[in-house]
Amino acid sequence: MIKVTIDGIExxxxxxxxxxxxxxxxxxxxxxxxxxxxxxxxxxGGKCRACxxxxxxxxxxxxxxxxxxxxxxxxxxxxxxxxxNITSQEVLDVxxxxxxxxxxxxxxxxxxxxxxxxxxxQNFAFDHGLQRTxxxxxxxxxxxxxxxxxIKLHMTRCILCYRCTMVADQLTDQRVHGVLWRGEKxxxxxxxxxxxENDFSGNMIDVCPVGALTDRHFRFRNRVWFLAPFDAHRxxxxxxxxxxxxxxxxxxxxxxxxxxxxxxxxxxxxxxCRWDHFSKTDWIxxxxxxxxxxxxxxxxxxDKETVxxxxxxxxxLDNKKWETFEGVT
Amino acid sequence: MEALTxxxxxxxxxxxxxxxxxxxxxxxxxxxxxxxxxFKKKATINFPEQQRPxxxxxxxxxxxxxxxxxxxxxxxxGLCAVAxxxxxxxxxxxxxxxxxxNLYREEKYAAKYEINMLRCIFxxxxxDACPKDAIYLETTFAPANxxxxxxxxxxxxxxxxxxxxxxxxxxxx
Numbered sequence: 001m002i003k004v005t006i007d008g009i010e011x012x013x014x015x016x017x018x019x020x021x022x023x024x025x026x027x028x029x030x031x032x033x034x035x036x037x038x039x040x041x042x043x044x045g046g047k048c049r050a051c052x053x054x055x056x057x058x059x060x061x062x063x064x065x066x067x068x069x070x071x072x073x074x075x076x077x078x079x080x081x082x083x084x085n086i087t088s089q090e091v092l093d094v095x096x097x098x099x100x101x102x103x104x105x106x107x108x109x110x111x112x113x114x115x116x117x118x119x120x121x122q123n124f125a126f127d128h129g130l131q132r133t134x135x136x137x138x139x140x141x142x143x144x145x146x147x148x149x150x151i152k153l154h155m156t157r158c159i160l161c162y163r164c165t166m167v168a169d170q171l172t173d174q175r176v177h178g179v180l181w182r183g184e185k186x187x188x189x190x191x192x193x194x195x196x197e198n199d200f201s202g203n204m205i206d207v208c209p210v211g212a213l214t215d216r217h218f219r220f221r222n223r224v225w226f227l228a229p230f231d232a233h234r235x236x237x238x239x240x241x242x243x244x245x246x247x248x249x250x251x252x253x254x255x256x257x258x259x260x261x262x263x264x265x266x267x268x269x270x271x272x273c274r275w276d277h278f279s280k281t282d283w284i285x286x287x288x289x290x291x292x293x294x295x296x297x298x299x300x301x302x303d304k305e306t307v308x309x310x311x312x313x314x315x316x317l318d319n320k321k322w323e324t325f326e327g328v329t
Numbered sequence: 330m331e332a333l334t335x336x337x338x339x340x341x342x343x344x345x346x347x348x349x350x351x352x353x354x355x356x357x358x359x360x361x362x363x364x365x366x367x368f369k370k371k372a373t374i375n376f377p378e379q380q381r382p383x384x385x386x387x388x389x390x391x392x393x394x395x396x397x398x399x400x401x402x403x404x405x406x407g408l409c410a411v412a413x414x415x416x417x418x419x420x421x422x423x424x425x426x427x428x429x430x431n432l433y434r435e436e437k438y439a440a441k442y443e444i445n446m447l448r449c450i451f452x453x454x455x456x457d458a459c460p461k462d463a464i465y466l467e468t469t470f471a472p473a474n475x476x477x478x479x480x481x482x483x484x485x486x487x488x489x490x491x492x493x494x495x496x497x498x499x500x501x502x
Contacts, residue, residue, distance in 0.1 A: 111406030223407035
């Protein structure tokens with residue numbers, strides 16, 4: 001066991017834990033944001049640079065600070081390490097720059113995009129970004145293509161986090177899509193529009209932090225914040241069957257995996273659960289989904305235990321807590 | 330208990346004097362007030378023949394704007410509906426098909442767009458929320474009607490250039 005100090009909070013973690021996971025053990029506002037790191041996918045992380053933190057003291061043996069900011073998702077914590085996240089102005093400034101870089105090629109078509117409301121890039125930019133863009137160069141343009149009968153690919157929105165390729169590598173038997181070309185030209189593609197038809201391929205939609213991979217069945221049908229998410233399960237031979245059904249009235253609009261407070265799915269669901277069961281009788285509904293992070297989906301809904309506003313929205317209040325009613329979701 | 334305001338008055342219930350008990354002087358003074366109002370300027374006007382002018386920033390009936398090429402600006406993003414405190418707005422989105430580029434500005438458009446003018450409180454939050462400058466509040470308002478259903482304004486009544494009954498009051502300078 002090693003001792004790490006993150007933003008003044010000391011915590012004991014296992015050897016080899018990354019700074020990100022140590023911070024998640026503490027929880028709350030000191031957890032660095034992540035766009036590409038996904039705890040259930042091996043080898044993810046280190047690409048988006050959203051989680052950069054400052055290491056003020058390398059370890060107890062070698063107390064020199066690290067010369068540059070490090071990616072917390074892929075840097076192992078050392079015994080006696082002192083990490084600064086939200087307490088360092090340098091980190092916050094760099095994060096604002098990262099938002100700007102991620103948005104250089106992003107089309108910002110949130111009014112059209114189906115991911116809006118549950119988009120990690122949207123939340124990240126809302127918390128850390130500028131109000132306006134400084135880039136005057138043309139953005140990358142791609143055609144919208146169908147990859148398979150279920151998934152639509154908007155390459156313009158992609159931030160190249162590589163999560164979807166890892167899902168294909170680690171969950172399915174055969175990967176038929178990948179990242180073509182290099183550098184600025186790189187794009188996710190199936191090369192000759194080969195259909196993605198594997199049983200677990202639908203999870204690519206869930207892991208995508210932006211709206212690059214979207215559900216063709218749910219496309220433009222409703223905005224996510226008008227739907228009521230419910231925890232539900234069904235008996236499934238292929239997967240755990242634990243999912244979230246998104247209802248409006250009696251109709252199921254879509255089925256997704258259960259995302260935790262960091263937007264990560266622990267139990268991936270199969271395509272049969274996701275796309276073949278849109279009747280309410282197919283599912284055993286456990287109850288309303290508890291909101292774990294702050295987003296537009298839980299705006300106007302009350303959940304005392306878990307809902308907390310971002311810092312800049314409640315900084316003017318004295319008690320720094322959102323006064324809410326309990327139990328109503 | 331501490332008084333909440335400084336304007337509190339203790340109610341006194343005294344026995345009425347003879348003059349107060351016969352009521353006639355009070356009736357006379359009341360009739361005097363009524364009589365005085367005959368010669369004052371009227372507070373009401375004869376609507377709809379006469380109409381009060383409204384300011385240019387008056388928030389009246391909504392209109393769905395079009396762009397310079399006459400295409401619909403609304404993409405059915407739902408931000409007006411989520412901003413609406415009265416929950417008066419409902420919509421359904423649809424995907425633009427090839428060949429419809431002259432009708433709709435973006436790849437998604439509102440197939441159905443309804444505002445319930447009985448629910449609407451004309452606060453203008455929808456106008457503020459709209460990222461596409463699609464919805465605006467005009468200086469006109471809805472005429473009275475006998476049927477509640479007629480106050481649900483559909484998209485063909487809201488679009489710029491649509492024919493609808495509306496009362497156009499004069500604008501103040």
